[in-house]
Amino acid sequence: MSTHDLLLLFLALTVLVVLCAVIGVLGYSTARLGGAPVTAAFDRGAFVFFCALTLGLALVGILLPALT
Numbered sequence: 456m457s458t459h460d461l462l463l464l465f466l467a468l469t470v471l472v473v474l475c476a477v478i479g480v481l482g483y484s485t486a487r488l489g490g491a492p493v494t495a496a497f498d499r500g501a502f503v504f505f506c507a508l509t510l511g512l513a514l515v516g517i518l519l520p521a522l523t
Contacts, residue, residue, distance in 0.1 A: 456523070464519070471511040479504025 483500030491499065 475504050475507040475511060478507045
C-alpha cells in the first residue's frame with residue numbers, strides 16, 4: 456500500500472468518525488426530546504455513536520479488500 460492509499464484511508468476513517476459523531480449527537484438530541492434525563496440521553500447517544508462506528512468500520516473492512 457502506498458503512502459497515497461494510506462492517507463486516503465486515514466481521511467475516510469476521519470470522515471467516518473465525524474459522521475458517527477453527528478449521528479451520536481442526533482441520538483442524544485432525540486433522547487432529550489423524548490424526555491430522558493441528561494445521563495440517560497448521553498448513554499443513548501454514545502450507544503448510537505458506537506453502533507454507527509462499528510457498522511462503518513465493518514463496511515470499510517468489507518470494501519477495502521474489494522477495492523485493492
